[in-house]
Amino acid sequence: MSTISSPIGHQLPEEAIGILSADGFFDPTDAAQAFVDDASAIGHERVAEMYRLMAHTRRIDQEGVNLQRQGQLVLWTPSIGQEAAQAGVVTALEDRDWIFPTYREHVMARGRGIPDENVFDFFRGAVHGGWDPNAYNMQPYTVVLAAQVLHATGYAWGMAQKQRGWTDARRKEEGRVSIACFGDGASTEGDVHEAMVFAASFDAPVVFFIQNNYWAISTPFEVQSKVPLFKRAQGYGFDGFAVDGNDPIATAAVMDRAVDHARRGKGPVLVEAHTYRMGAHTTADDPTKYRTKEEEQAHAQADPMVRTEAYLRRRFDYSDAFFTEVEAEADELAASLRDKIVDAPDTVxxxxxxxxxxxxxxxxxxxxxxxxxxxxxxxxx
Ligand SMILES: Cc1ncc(C[n+]2csc(CCOP(=O)(O)OP(=O)(O)O)c2C)c(N)n1
Ligand SMILES: [Mg+2]
CATH class of the missing domain: 1.10.287 (Helix Hairpins)
Structure with a gap:
């Protein structure tokens, strides 16, 4: 597998689980050997579903930047580059599971069926929270870094209490897990430490899902941690995995296993997905002030969309017809979203x-x- 090395040294840790090469070949890393069967079992339907979700969201994401520039949104948080990591998560879950997001989980929100205009409502400041969490089992976006990690752990602790004594069969059918989403920067908040200690002590069924996109606004990852984040799990007493987060097959395979582990009552898991924030932190940010064009270009070579398209074509013979159809759908979604957002009245x-x-x-x-x-x-x- 090719590794991504940038001028400031972003490199996947050698323990990272990767299934696809940057050009979309099935080429597992050494660390991925234990996941090869899981990855092979991920059929073309799921890969195509992930691709469609990723492509649609990327188009909507661009619309978010455009609409903010046109004064229709207060702010937008681009998710470009992080689509595969998020698609791997949302397709690993049952509807009854709960997602506790940060402010950049647009692929997960679409995957959960939250209407785009509701996500945009949040960024218009028009509606308190944007959507009804209970309708989609996804909490509102959380801007206060890491607060949702405690919420996800508290919810999972409640589930651990409720599911005590359940048989494996019942857990498989009805057991719930929560996903705590956060970034490399948020991982240094004290709340994360408390959540991890608590989750380990009480076998809470929570998967800590870190999208390490190498930047916390202008602070590089090198300042956040001297060790890869997945290694922290060992100190808390549960499993931690590093995965190539720009590889949807690897992320899906690792998440399938992490979710299953938590659902069976075996306690929390930490998954560190290595990805890259290809866009600005938000529309209020100018990344040219703190990172180089060379770095951005190096990471663009690992674009998850390009890689997933190559894999679908190579392994499952998907043709131009499929990709043209997805693009047309995305254009239609974007046009319909614009109609709903432009000059929409404030609801609060x-x-x-x-x-x-x-x-x-x-x-x-x-x-x-x-x-x-x-x-x-x-x-x-
Ligand atoms: C408790 C808290 N402190 C500081 C901030 C300001 N802030 C907003 S986003 C951010 C960086 C977060 O970086 P990371 O966790 O890596 O997530 P990313 O934005 O890269 O997805 C900071 C410091 C905040 N929102 N909440
Ligand atoms: Mg970050």
């Missing part, structure tokens, strides 16, 4: 937001609301 007023902070109100929030009212009156005058 700025003033109403103060009432949504606490169920029973709070004196400090009331004081802030009063200040807001005075400011608005001044504005009107």
């Amino acid at each position: 007023s700025l003033r109403e937001k103060f009432d949504l902070v606490y169920a029973d109100g709070h004196s400090l929030v009331e004081a802030q609301a009063a200040e807001f009212d005075r400011w608005m009156e001044g504005e009107d005058a």
